[in-house]
Amino acid sequence: MTTPAKNENVLIIGGGVGGIQAALDLGGAGMTVHMVEKSPSIGGRMAQLDKTFPTNDCSICILAPKMIECFNHPNVNCYTYSEIQSVKGKAGDFIVEVLRHARFVHEDKCTGCGVCMEKCPTKTDSEYEMKLAQRKAIYVPFMQAVPRVATIDKDICIYFKTGKCKICEKVCQAKAVDHSMKDEVLTLKVGAIIVATGYDIYMPYDMPEYGYGKYKNVITGMEYERLINAAGPTHGHLQRLSDDHRTPKRIAFIQCVGARDVRANRPYCSAVCCMHSTKDATLAREHYPDLDSYIFYTDIRAYGKGFDEYIQRGRREYGITYIRAKPGEVREDPATKDLILYYTDTEAQKVKEERFDMVVLATAIIPRADTKRLAEILGVELTEYSFYMSPDPEFRPADTTRPGIFTAGYCQKPMDIPDSVSGGSGAAARAMETILSHAMGAS
Numbered sequence: 001m002t003t004p005a006k007n008e009n010v011l012i013i014g015g016g017v018g019g020i021q022a023a024l025d026l027g028g029a030g031m032t033v034h035m036v037e038k039s040p041s042i043g044g045r046m047a048q049l050d051k052t053f054p055t056n057d058c059s060i061c062i063l064a065p066k067m068i069e070c071f072n073h074p075n076v077n078c079y080t081y082s083e084i085q086s087v088k089g090k091a092g093d094f095i096v097e098v099l100r101h102a103r104f105v106h107e108d109k110c111t112g113c114g115v116c117m118e119k120c121p122t123k124t125d126s127e128y129e130m131k132l133a134q135r136k137a138i139y140v141p142f143m144q145a146v147p148r149v150a151t152i153d154k155d156i157c158i159y160f161k162t163g164k165c166k167i168c169e170k171v172c173q174a175k176a177v178d179h180s181m182k183d184e185v186l187t188l189k190v191g192a193i194i195v196a197t198g199y200d201i202y203m204p205y206d207m208p209e210y211g212y213g214k215y216k217n218v219i220t221g222m223e224y225e226r227l228i229n230a231a232g233p234t235h236g237h238l239q240r241l242s243d244d245h246r247t248p249k250r251i252a253f254i255q256c257v258g259a260r261d262v263r264a265n266r267p268y269c270s271a272v273c274c275m276h277s278t279k280d281a282t283l284a285r286e287h288y289p290d291l292d293s294y295i296f297y298t299d300i301r302a303y304g305k306g307f308d309e310y311i312q313r314g315r316r317e318y319g320i321t322y323i324r325a326k327p328g329e330v331r332e333d334p335a336t337k338d339l340i341l342y343y344t345d346t347e348a349q350k351v352k353e354e355r356f357d358m359v360v361l362a363t364a365i366i367p368r369a370d371t372k373r374l375a376e377i378l379g380v381e382l383t384e385y386s387f388y389m390s391p392d393p394e395f396r397p398a399d400t401t402r403p404g405i406f407t408a409g410y411c412q413k414p415m416d417i418p419d420s421v422s423g424g425s426g427a428a429a430r431a432m433e434t435i436l437s438h439a440m441g442a443s
Contacts, residue, residue: 021425040149052279053278084098228284240337279310
């Protein structure tokens with residue numbers, strides 16, 4: 001009997017913290033990893049956060065070393081600005097086609113000096129900054145991006161629209177900019193696949209009662225993260241987005257916006273919002289000792305290690321006021337741009353109103369918009385809420401409905417950063433088990 005050749009290659013789709021952990025585990029075990037990330041940099045959503053709960057450690061300080069280690073690991077090949085085109089085969093023997101979008105900048109030549117970005121005349125809203133700031137047509141997504149290589153946004157670049165400009169190419173001393181670059185398709189042979197595509201943020205434009213998109217001082221939790229971050233658009237100075245730009249004195253944090261909502265087919269809890277809002281309120285008081293924060297919650301879900309202590313510390317040391325309530329409407333005072341929140345105090349059973357300088361919405365965290373398309377390519381099933389389905393969620397949560405394909409992180413179900421990291425390790429272990437079992441001739 002001939003022993004099948006051992007395919008020790010693993011494909012990881014998504015370069016967030018869960019995918020990075022899986023890559024490091026697999027690479028450290030001697031397997032070859034191909035990581036495919038849709039954006040120009042690995043790092044995922046964690047790179048946008050200011051701090052992490054319940055320790056309030058710097059998010060990028062934790063993540064950046066992992067990003068660098070992953071990208072430079074001898075057993076890990078990172079394909080950024082790329083996406084999956086097709087998946088064929090079976091566990092132990094998958095054939096995957098990857099579309100690598102042209103950056104129009106050679107990765108091996110670009111030094112990340114930024115001169116091209118300084119000279120580029122075209123601007124657009126920055127996705128990384130949640131559209132609170134702008135970036136150029138040629139850009140690096142954020143300061144700690146890995147790889148630190150510029151990318152040209154073809155949709156807004158003057159040259160690709162008019163055939164003129166090429167200023168970036170003229171000023172690049174490294175001769176890295178090349179507008180003639182083309183997309184390319186890679187074919188990879190892998191024994192197992194890990195999906196770690198993360199999540200999207202629900203933007204509550206279709207919930208007009210909260211005034212998002214109408215009142216400038218109503219923002220989402222992720223937008224707040226960028227405002228409070230020293231590397232963000234306001235350099236960490238928390239300020240209202242209305243014309244006065246003053247520091248708020250009273251902030252309302254509204255929980256479960258779009259989450260636990262049967263009408264929108266999102267009856268599930270997003271798992272992190274209670275802690276996330278507590279962290280944001282804590283940071284507000286640390287920055288501004290005279291600022292008062294109020295968290296309007298359905299019920300507090302602080303189930304992780306140290307989470308309840310974190311809530312109690314928020315009350316005791318940072319003066320956070322928790323109000324069990326059902327907010328009904330936010331209105332703006334046109335003269336002052338202050339916000340008036342009308343809510344039902346569910347403990348006192350009374351309708352009340354409060355005036356605030358800023359309202360922060362803890363919006364639902366949802367599966368990525370392209371989840372259904374990717375699931376069709378992979379040939380796996382999704383739950384009714386578009387998370388990846390596991391046939392045995394209790395004992396094999398990383399498994400999908402197709403053998404050899406596994407999941408890690410928030411695309412599997414709502415979870416926080418530590419759970420995403422441990423999920424990445426779990427998926428890596430299952431991938432290794434699959435590869436080894438097929439190498440031994442197992443079915």
